[in-house]
Amino acid sequence: xxxxxxxxxxxxxxxxxxxxxxxxxxxxxxxxxxxxxxxxxxxxxxxxxxxxxxxxxxxxxxxxxxxxxxxxxxxxxxxxxxxxxxxxxxxxxxxxxxxxxxxxxxxxxxxxxxxxxxxxxxxxxxxxxxxxxxxxxxxxxxxxxxxxxxxxxxxxxxxxxxxxxxxxxxxxxxxxxxxxxxxxxxxxxxxxxxxxxxxxxxxxxxxxxxxxxxxxxxxxxxxxxxxxxxxxxxxxxxxxxxxxxxxxxxxxxxxxxxxxxxxxxxxxxxxxxxxxxxxxxxxxxxxxxxxxxxxxxxxxxxxxxxxxxxxxxxxxxxxxxxxxxxxxxxxxxxxxxxxxxxxxxxxxxxxxxxxxxxxxxxxxxxxxxxxxxxxxxxxxxxxxxxxxxxxxxxxxxxxxxxxxxxxxxxxxxxxx
Amino acid sequence: xxxxxxxxxxxxxxxxxxxxxxxxxxxxxxxxxxxxxxxxxxxxxxxxxxxxxxxxxxxxxxxxxxxxxxxxxxxxxxxxxxxxxxxxxxxxxxxxxxxxxxxxxxxxxxxxxxxxxxxxxxxxxxxxxxxxxxxxxxxxxxxxxxxxxxxxxxxxxxxxxxxxxxxxxxxxxxxxxxxxxxxxxxxxxxxxxxxxxxxxxxxxxxxxxxxxxxxxxxxxxxxxxxxxxxxxxxxxxxxxxxxxxxxxxxxxxxxxxxxxxxxxxxxxxxxxxxxxxxxxxxxxxxxxxxxxxxxxxxxxxxxxxxxxxxxxxxxxxxxxxxxxxxxxxxxxxxxxxxxxxxxxxxxxxxxxxxxxxxxxxxxxxxxxxxxxxxxxxxxxxxxxxxxxxxxxxxxxxxxxxxxxxxxxxxxxxxxxxxxxxxxxxxxxxxxxxxxxxxxxxxxxxxxxxxxxxxxxxxxxxx
Numbered sequence: 001x002x003x004x005x006x007x008x009x010x011x012x013x014x015x016x017x018x019x020x021x022x023x024x025x026x027x028x029x030x031x032x033x034x035x036x037x038x039x040x041x042x043x044x045x046x047x048x049x050x051x052x053x054x055x056x057x058x059x060x061x062x063x064x065x066x067x068x069x070x071x072x073x074x075x076x077x078x079x080x081x082x083x084x085x086x087x088x089x090x091x092x093x094x095x096x097x098x099x100x101x102x103x104x105x106x107x108x109x110x111x112x113x114x115x116x117x118x119x120x121x122x123x124x125x126x127x128x129x130x131x132x133x134x135x136x137x138x139x140x141x142x143x144x145x146x147x148x149x150x151x152x153x154x155x156x157x158x159x160x161x162x163x164x165x166x167x168x169x170x171x172x173x174x175x176x177x178x179x180x181x182x183x184x185x186x187x188x189x190x191x192x193x194x195x196x197x198x199x200x201x202x203x204x205x206x207x208x209x210x211x212x213x214x215x216x217x218x219x220x221x222x223x224x225x226x227x228x229x230x231x232x233x234x235x236x237x238x239x240x241x242x243x244x245x246x247x248x249x250x251x252x253x254x255x256x257x258x259x260x261x262x263x264x265x266x267x268x269x270x271x272x273x274x275x276x277x278x279x280x281x282x283x284x285x286x287x288x289x290x291x292x293x294x295x296x297x298x299x300x301x302x303x304x305x306x307x308x309x310x311x312x313x314x315x316x317x318x319x320x321x322x323x324x325x326x327x328x329x330x331x332x333x334x335x336x337x338x339x340x341x342x343x344x345x346x347x348x349x350x351x352x353x354x355x356x357x358x359x360x361x362x363x364x365x366x367x368x369x370x371x372x373x374x375x376x377x378x379x380x381x382x383x384x385x386x387x388x389x390x391x392x393x394x395x396x397x398x399x400x401x402x403x404x405x406x407x408x409x410x411x412x413x414x415x416x
Numbered sequence: 417x418x419x420x421x422x423x424x425x426x427x428x429x430x431x432x433x434x435x436x437x438x439x440x441x442x443x444x445x446x447x448x449x450x451x452x453x454x455x456x457x458x459x460x461x462x463x464x465x466x467x468x469x470x471x472x473x474x475x476x477x478x479x480x481x482x483x484x485x486x487x488x489x490x491x492x493x494x495x496x497x498x499x500x501x502x503x504x505x506x507x508x509x510x511x512x513x514x515x516x517x518x519x520x521x522x523x524x525x526x527x528x529x530x531x532x533x534x535x536x537x538x539x540x541x542x543x544x545x546x547x548x549x550x551x552x553x554x555x556x557x558x559x560x561x562x563x564x565x566x567x568x569x570x571x572x573x574x575x576x577x578x579x580x581x582x583x584x585x586x587x588x589x590x591x592x593x594x595x596x597x598x599x600x601x602x603x604x605x606x607x608x609x610x611x612x613x614x615x616x617x618x619x620x621x622x623x624x625x626x627x628x629x630x631x632x633x634x635x636x637x638x639x640x641x642x643x644x645x646x647x648x649x650x651x652x653x654x655x656x657x658x659x660x661x662x663x664x665x666x667x668x669x670x671x672x673x674x675x676x677x678x679x680x681x682x683x684x685x686x687x688x689x690x691x692x693x694x695x696x697x698x699x700x701x702x703x704x705x706x707x708x709x710x711x712x713x714x715x716x717x718x719x720x721x722x723x724x725x726x727x728x729x730x731x732x733x734x735x736x737x738x739x740x741x742x743x744x745x746x747x748x749x750x751x752x753x754x755x756x757x758x759x760x761x762x763x764x765x766x767x768x769x770x771x772x773x774x775x776x777x778x779x780x781x782x783x784x785x786x787x788x789x790x791x792x793x794x795x796x797x798x799x800x801x802x803x804x805x806x807x808x809x810x811x812x813x814x815x816x817x818x819x820x821x822x823x824x825x826x827x828x829x830x831x832x833x834x835x836x837x838x839x840x841x842x843x844x845x846x847x848x849x850x851x852x853x854x855x856x857x858x859x860x861x862x863x864x865x866x867x868x869x870x871x872x873x874x875x876x877x878x
Contacts, residue, residue, distance in 0.1 A: 047848065051851060051852065054855050054856050054859070055855050055859040056859065057859070058855070058856040058857075058859030058860045059860070060863075061860075062863035063863045063867055066863065066864060066867050067867075246866050247866070250422055250866045254426075
């Protein structure tokens with residue numbers, strides 16, 4: 001087919017190369033067949049294996065370089081998962097100093113967040129927030145977990161004139177939380193370790209559903225046998241392929257929600273079959289709720305004994321407001337606590353809120369009622385059943401800021 | 417669905433490919449290609465497949481009309497009605513709010529306080545591209561350049577061809593007609609290896625180069641008012657290479673995918689930053705668009721057949737409309753006008769320019785293109801002026817994030833774009849060493865795809 005062309009050079013200036021000539025060039029470039037002599041089976045197999053190994057090596061190296069570029073995570077890091085961010089030593093269980101896994105970086109004192117001096121500087125108010133994964137921050141962007149949002153919010157208030165006339169120069173918020181940290185472990189950490197950092201306020205964000213585990217939560221045993229925080233099997237850990245973790249996560253992301261829900265239900269049912277009938281809580285277990293409240297009252301005493309003022313938060317869930325994916329979220333939550341039905345977990349959490357408020361008010365402690373706030377908050381605040389998005393964390397900080405200032409008022413006459 | 421997504425690479429493509437080559441007849445392959453195109457497009461928003469289907473039916477009917485009627489009046493109707501329909505759809509979805517906003521601003525300037533509505537319209541991805549496909553088919557049929565097809569599924573497969581559906585290259589029916597007709601007899605092994613090679617090179621361009629650059633360019637340009645002079649230059653140089661490798665990468669992947677299915681999709685980029693003058697730049701940049709603009713706009717306007725003044729007018733009109741095709745904003749119009757002016761100036765004073773050293777001309781042309789991209793990237797004239805000011809007047813301020821790394825990535829990108837070979841100049845034969853390089857490149861790209869945040873192609877917005 002002939003091209004319609006305008007006479008003159010300007011047409012050529014726009015594009016003198018005709019489609020036909022391009023196509024001819026491409027056609028000529030295409031080999032007339034895959035003209036490779038058929039190699040012997042052994043050689044072909046060896047080539048295939050070699051290329052597969054090369055593919056995996058390239059994938060692994062790129063993943064490590066990417067972790068370094070994005071998060072400054074060392075290319076040869078022995079940390080292979082979030083659980084490696086915890087260490088057990090003579091104090092008990094707490095953050096591993098200087099550890100980093102992807103976006104989660106611990107400072108040299110074992111807190112998640114930027115480096116702070118061990119000794120509090122003059123004019124600094126130090127607030128420690130502690131709890132489990134909701135407080136540690138799983139889904140938020142780096143530096144957007146509620147501990148950081150609280151610090152930003154308090155310092156913004158200070159800059160705007162709050163606490164005027166006091167000696168305060170800045171607020172410092174230390175994130176002492178770790179995924180899975182039980183209430184008794186928190187108590188132990190405050191008792192054994194946190195006191196030396198001289199916190200003014202300790203904010204506790206509870207995870208009451210922990211009291212629906214098979215056994216009542218207990219403090220992670222201390223380990224006095226180890227003198228340092230070195231990890232055993234460091235070389236093996238350094239060589240642990242990140243490829244597998246990345247691919248597993250991606251498969252999870254790609255899996256249809258229906259499949260994930262089915263797998264979770266199966267897993268929970270399998271756990272229930274391993275136990276006798278009646279093992280599962282189908283109603284809120286009163287004794288467990290009492291255990292929770294008793295531990296909370298004990299925690300308030302431990303915090304005060306450490307020289308700090310407590311703030312107790314109420315625990316919020318994604319079910320504070322109706323949502324379309326509630327059934328799938330409940331199923332996902334139930335997988336972590338197979339001893340209770342989904343509705344029991346939610347009811348237990350509601351009851352625990354009342355227990356938290358009661359324990360706090362009996363002791364004259366400030367309450368940050370996060371659950372109540374989310375009952376009226378629009379937006380995409382939860383990334384799953386209990387963990388926050390960036391927006392959710394910001395809202396938690398909004399509730400905690402006045403609560404922390406009120407707690408400080410008792411000590412520093414800082415006006416909210 | 418994106419080429420650089422796990423769902424495309426590990427679900428859509430293997431299924432589309434395996435079923436395609438498992439089918440035996442030309443007709444069944446046409447049907448399958450059309451289905452895959454609609455699934456690919458509908459993955460983003462199923463409702464807009466109806467829009468594409470409507471556009472396809474209108475153009476197909478026009479083709480049947482050309483086959484049926486030979487008298488001028490009916491043929492003209494078969495040209496005007498479907499082209500108007502296609503342009504009306506494009507105009508509504510892409511330019512309605514632009515028109516309303518412009519009218520509003522004009523009325524305000526005239527002192528008339530009228531509030532025009534702002535319509536809540538979602539721009540269907542790729543509408544600019546498939547509208548070009550259907551219009552070129554109708555116009556070529558009218559001109560007699562091609563014989564319209566009676567095979568609906570062949571035509572539907574052409575319009576919805578997933579490899580070039582949403583961001584080009586703009587493939588004219590005449591360039592792909594022979595391959596579509598012979599699709600049942602295509603030699604699979606002849607195309608596969610080369611297609612995969614092209615696809616991997618395109619993936620590297622997009623995922624390794626363009627997205628690495630985006631990591632520092634996007635944050636820098638979202639806070640452009642904080643940049644220093646060096647920061648602004650780094651950001652704009654970064655954007656210059658990001659845009660090229662992003663779009664070129666997509667086009668290269670599209671060509672590679674076409675080969676895997678036995679279809680020859682034309683080259684869209686030919687190392688444009690090696691250009692020595694504006695005319696050469698437009699022979700190398702987005703080739704499928706510039707040829708369309710030439711054939712369906714510049715030449716019908718009269719081309720260079722009516723004297724110098726008319727030629728400049730036609731040139732400017734073509735480039736301004738080309739700019740507007742990229743986006744419904746006055747910044748795109750001015751960008752088009754800027755390039756039109758460069759082409760006109762080169763036409764007028766090209767002899768003097770051509771006497772300069774080739775290296776100097778390449779650098780000078782590159783800098784002129786970078787200035788053009790400021791207009792192209794800016795979301796407002798205020799942003800464009802601010803960037804021009806920061807770039808040209810020494811200003812203190814911020815650099816880009818991780819500047820050492822950014823400069824390293826820019827250096828690699830600059831070498832590849834300005835000195836290195838493009839995919840057509842590479843030796844992609846299947847020696848063991850080259851297979852090893854491609855395997856490693858694919859592994860690296862995949863690691864970046866899976867481990868990185870979502871990264872759409874820049875040209876999807878057009």
